Amino acid sequence: MPFAGHGLLFHGDNEVGPLPRLALGRDRSNEVLLFHCDTRWRVMGTSGGYATLREAKALAERFYRGISKAWVRTGYTKAQASRYLERLGPKCSLCPSCGLTWRR
Numbered sequence: 085m086p087f088a089g090h091g092l093l094f095h096g097d098n099e100v101g102p103l104p105r106l107a108l109g110r111d112r113s114n115e116v117l118l119f120h121c122d123t124r125w126r127v128m129g130t131s132g133g134y135a136t137l138r139e140a141k142a143l144a145e146r147f148y149r150g151i152s153k154a155w156v157r158t159g160y161t162k163a164q165a166s167r168y169l170e171r172l173g174p175k176c177s178l179c180p181s182c183g184l185t186w187r188r
Contacts, residue, residue, distance in 0.1 A: 085148040093120055093129040100129045106144055106151065108137060116140040 087102030105121040117132035
């Protein structure tokens with residue numbers, strides 16, 4: 085999808101420009117997160133705090149026009165995802181030490 089301007093995702097003072105992959109998920113408080121990923125699905129930045137998937141998708145559409153047609157379900161259930169997260173152990177959802185911040 086073409087990148088339509090600044091995404092306002094920063095690493096330190098530098099804007100993280102367009103990235104080839106986006107993913108949606110929920111954190112432990114059930115808020116929706118939008119993950120900005122490289123070609124290997126490594127998370128390069130996260131924006132979040134959205135109440136609904138619709139809200140997160142609308143933001144993604146602002147910066148990647150046409151992305152709405154490209155979302156694909158993973159096929160994993162919530163129970164499968166929960167078991168996977170439990171095996172990983174405690175992790176932060178937005179690591180303050182990485183320097184990534186989201187500006188709305």
